[in-house]
Amino acid sequence: MDNKIYLVNPRGFCAGVSRAISIVDTALERFGAPVYVRHEVVHNRYVVDSLRRKGAVFIEDLAEVPDGAILIFSAHGVPMSVEAEAKNRNLTVFDATCPLVSKVHVEVRALSKRGAEVIMIGHRFHPEVEATLGQYDNPDGGIYLVENAQDADRLQIRDPNNLYYVTQTTLSITESKTLVEHLRSLYPQIRGPRKNDICYATQNRQDAVRSLAHKVDLFIVVGSTSSSNSNRLRELAESCGCRAYLVDDESQLDEAWFAGGIGSIGVTAGASAPDILIERVVERLKAVTGYRPEEMPGIEEKRNFEIPKDLQRSL
Ligand code: SF4
Known part of the structure; x- marks a missing residue:
């Protein structure tokens, strides 16, 4: 393939991540800071730092949440024991678990x-x-x-x-x-879900990487190391025979990766990586390589998950 920066589609935010971030943002708007969030609401450093600056407090243990506080469960969900503990403490809970x-x-x-x-x-x-x-x-x-x-x-x-x-x-x-x-x-008698539990966003992002990875020399995946789906995208690109790196943002791009006349580059992003970071990575890649970016065709994702009704009501 020509020397270009190929941007795969779909990439970046999924419906579950957009909803979870919107729940924290809306709760902050409606109730003011602080709003407590059990675990990083989504696994992305930039997103978590931005919400923290707005007044979200990320905790792992409910003992860190004061009585009467607002508590949000992260997109990853919580065990029933945590749900029960929050209920016993009469905390006001908004559940950002991905549907x-x-x-x-x-x-x-x-x-x-x-x-x-x-x-x-x-x-x-x-x-x-x-x-x-x-x-x-x-x-x-x-x-x-x-x-x-x-x-x-x-x-x-x-x-x-x-x-x-x-x-x-x-x-x-x-x-x-x-x-x-x-x-x-x-266990030949084992039964599974009628439809795979792996979500549409994971499936679409992996399919998109698979269709391009054989044709490029290097893949850049934008996402945090804590993000499961971002790590899987990097591994997948590597298993297709190209070098692949996971970066949080443009500052983690190493110019040595592009030395010696690299061919084309693929770019994708995990489901929790915001567009702003992808744009910054692409700008840096353009500056380092002199290559032009090109959008690849891909499935258009139309899913949208609404935030909880009781959080919507008083907006
Ligand atoms: S990656 Fe899939 S399961 Fe996770 S939040 Fe996004 S849509 Fe939901």
Whole structure:
């Protein structure tokens, strides 16, 4: 391909991230600072720092939230125990959990009620995974986290005829498919969601990177290291044979990456990376390489998730 900077589509903000940020912004507007947010509302340093400057206070433990305060749950969701704790403390809660994560929570709660055993495919310690595991509370069944085939091999399932799997929403599509196939080889009766739990934004961004990565020499993914879907985009580009780097912003671009006559460059961004950072990265790439940017065709995303009704009402 010509020496250009190819901008893949879709890239950047998804509907769940836009909604979560809008919930924090609206709560600050309506109630004033401080507004407490459990965990980084989305995994992006720039977004979190901007909201912090406006008066959002990010906490991990509800003990840090004063009585009578406003509390927002992050886009990744919370375990049922945290929801219960907030309720017991009479905190005013607005839930910024992405509706596509909540959908998985509903599945797990229903399976818990039935005492089915559930395998959760996801990354250990990720807040979305902890929240989903925390939807299960039936001692007659069980929920087990599986990150890889070795974890799956170690499982001791009580009733393979009553076994289900769910997944984190931001996994690598290829890797999760391989892992599901492995689970099926171990437990042929295992059942999964009718439609994959991996969300539309993850799917679309990975498809877009896959279609370009074989044709460029280098991929830049804009996103924070804490962002699961951004990391998966970088790994995917690398697995297609090009060098790939994850950067928070233009200051992390290293001129040495472009030395020695680099060919074309692909640019994408994780679902929590704002446009302003993508623009700044592209400007810097233009200055360093002298290449022109070009938008790639891609799926147009039309999803929009509204903020909670009770937060909308008094605007
Ligand atoms: S990446 Fe997917 S699951 Fe996560 S907030 Fe965006 S739409 Fe929701």
